[in-house]
Amino acid sequence: MTKLQLRAFLYQLGIFASLFILFRFLVQRYTELSGFWVPFVAFVLATFIGPKFQAVKTNDGEKLYMKWVFSKNVKEIG
Numbered sequence: 752m753t754k755l756q757l758r759a760f761l762y763q764l765g766i767f768a769s770l771f772i773l774f775r776f777l778v779q780r781y782t783e784l785s786g787f788w789v790p791f792v793a794f795v796l797a798t799f800i801g802p803k804f805q806a807v808k809t810n811d812g813e814k815l816y817m818k819w820v821f822s823k824n825v826k827e828i829g
Contacts, residue, residue: 758815770797771793772793778793
């Protein structure tokens with residue numbers, strides 16, 4: 752695992768975890784769902800809304816890219 756692949760994994764994990772905690776709180780507080788459904792809905796929402804990071808090998812070397820559901824373009828990071 753290269754340095755950029757590790758960075759992409761950590762970005763993905765950190766953003767997913769923060770979105771999951773936020774959505775779990777919001778679903779539990781503002782819906783009538785209980786039990787298994789609260790973390791399940793939070794997981795689906797965090798997976799869908801969170802940006803996706805990927806390290807790609809190009810001719811110029813390895814680069815880190817981000818794709819988000821709210822933007823049409825793939826953005827290069829750093």
